[in-house]
Amino acid sequence: MLARLASVILPMVRAKLPCLADCLPVCLTAYSVAYSPAYSPVYSPACLPPFLPACLPAAFVVRPPDCVLEQGRVSDQRQSTPCVARQPAGAAPTRTTMTLTELITRQAQQLDAANVAFGHGTTNAFDEAAWLTLWCLGLPLDTPLATQTEPADPAHNPVISPDQQARVAALIKQRIDTRQPAAYLTREAWLQGVPFYVDVRAIVPRSLIAEVLAEGSIDIWLSSETHRVLDLCTGNGSLAVLAAMAWPDVHLTAADLSTDALAVARINVDKHGLNERITLVESDGLHAVPGPFDLILCNPPYVNAESMAALPPEFRAEPDIALSGNLTGGTDGMDFIRPLLAQAPAHMTPDAVLVLEIGHERPFFVAAFPGLEPVWLSTSAGDDQVLLLTRDTLTQWQGSHPGGEAQTNARTGGRP
Numbered sequence: 001m002l003a004r005l006a007s008v009i010l011p012m013v014r015a016k017l018p019c020l021a022d023c024l025p026v027c028l029t030a031y032s033v034a035y036s037p038a039y040s041p042v043y044s045p046a047c048l049p050p051f052l053p054a055c056l057p058a059a060f061v062v063r064p065p066d067c068v069l070e071q072g073r074v075s076d077q078r079q080s081t082p083c084v085a086r087q088p089a090g091a092a093p094t095r096t097t098m099t100l101t102e103l104i105t106r107q108a109q110q111l112d113a114a115n116v117a118f119g120h121g122t123t124n125a126f127d128e129a130a131w132l133t134l135w136c137l138g139l140p141l142d143t144p145l146a147t148q149t150e151p152a153d154p155a156h157n158p159v160i161s162p163d164q165q166a167r168v169a170a171l172i173k174q175r176i177d178t179r180q181p182a183a184y185l186t187r188e189a190w191l192q193g194v195p196f197y198v199d200v201r202a203i204v205p206r207s208l209i210a211e212v213l214a215e216g217s218i219d220i221w222l223s224s225e226t227h228r229v230l231d232l233c234t235g236n237g238s239l240a241v242l243a244a245m246a247w248p249d250v251h252l253t254a255a256d257l258s259t260d261a262l263a264v265a266r267i268n269v270d271k272h273g274l275n276e277r278i279t280l281v282e283s284d285g286l287h288a289v290p291g292p293f294d295l296i297l298c299n300p301p302y303v304n305a306e307s308m309a310a311l312p313p314e315f316r317a318e319p320d321i322a323l324s325g326n327l328t329g330g331t332d333g334m335d336f337i338r339p340l341l342a343q344a345p346a347h348m349t350p351d352a353v354l355v356l357e358i359g360h361e362r363p364f365f366v367a368a369f370p371g372l373e374p375v376w377l378s379t380s381a382g383d384d385q386v387l388l389l390t391r392d393t394l395t396q397w398q399g400s401h402p403g404g405e406a407q408t409n410a411r412t413g414g415r416p
């Protein structure tokens with residue numbers, strides 16, 4: 001159903017607002033999480049919306065238009081999330097009405113002026129403002145907005161009251177003041193048309209491996225014998241959930257060192273009714289996971305030390321352990337990957353493959369593993385950010401690089 005929904009909505013939005021189309025899955029989380037049966041107690045009855053977009057089924061109702069989630073709480077949303085109508089602190093109340101497009105444009109200017117950073121679902125101020133504004137007002141996320149070349153259709157460019165403007169301004173101010181990614185404020189993120197709960201305990205879902213799963217790029221490396229899949233460094237659990245959806249016959253082990261992240265993953269696994277197919281395991285690298293596996297997916301912490309030091313606050317709002325690839329004393333971002341590659345073959349069946357995201361770290365990867373020749377997988381971010389290694393490639397490389405299998409992790413004493 002989600003795929004069908006996305007296939008209807010995305011082209012419509014793309015036509016009007018190309019960048020928002022890419023972040024729309026994130027935005028749409030607002031619809032699904034807030035009113036899925038498991039999450040319905042999130043909002044007090046006073047905040048329930050009068051609004052049900054005709055294009056969406058009941059499970060996809062917009063979040064309450066009058067409500068801003070209280071930030072900074074990391075408790076399980078299903079039990080207690082206050083829903084607070086807020087006035088914008090410090091912002092002079094406006095008495096004039098304006099259209100939706102004018103409001104979004106104005107809020108985008110605020111984001112631009114404040115120099116906020118993007119990259120958690122949107123890439124620019126207008127898209128981010130559109131997402132938060134539509135979300136805040138409870139408007140359909142496929143609302144056709146004006147483009148640079150086309151004016152807004154008046155039917156989809158409603159007049160926004162001063163009160164509504166104040167609510168949006170408060171949310172945008174919250175985004176600016178806290179420098180938290182928008183998804184932490186909405187507690188929602190979408191990846192490949194699938195909604196995920198998220199809070200500060202786990203990184204915001206955005207792995208490029210999700211594209212690879214959706215596009216079926218690794219299917220040729222799998223077979224009818226592919227049954228046991230490991231999502232190592234599962235974090236929010238998004239890749240495990242997407243893999244379970246992509247391959248109905250596999251069982252997944254989803255492992256992470258962080259119990260905080262695993263609590264978020266638990267919410268997402270339950271939310272998608274996958275608890276019989278995904279087993280969550282607390283594990284430092286491969287140490288505590290059963291095996292062998294037919295496929296290992298891994299989006300590890302891999303950011304090098306110099307890049308970590310230059311991260312904007314929005315990224316520093318995410319757990320350090322999720323990003324820094326230098327937590328055992330290195331600087332090249334490869335602290336997790338080194339022992340992983342050294343020890344992965346022992347956890348792989350003969351025809352197994354490892355799919356690994358390394359982001360912008362290819363130079364460090366090549367320097368750390370000279371002579372290792374992975375298959376590079378195409379993604380929207382480039383052709384050198386996600387790679388695939390067969391067990392054979394890894395063992396052969398280890399054979400020609402004595403010591404490759406003995407790389408140790410200072411913190412784990414050699415356990416990957």
Ligand SMILES: C[S@@+](CC[C@H](N)C(=O)[O-])C[C@H]1O[C@@H](n2cnc3c(N)ncnc32)[C@H](O)[C@@H]1O
Binds near residue numbers: 206235
């Ligand atoms: C980049 S995040 C990936 C999260 C998720 N898979 C995704 O793609 O959105 C990396 C994850 O690795 C976990 N991690 C860091 N060090 C680890 C270790 N030694 N063993 C297992 N997991 C680890 C972090 O807690 C974090 O959740």
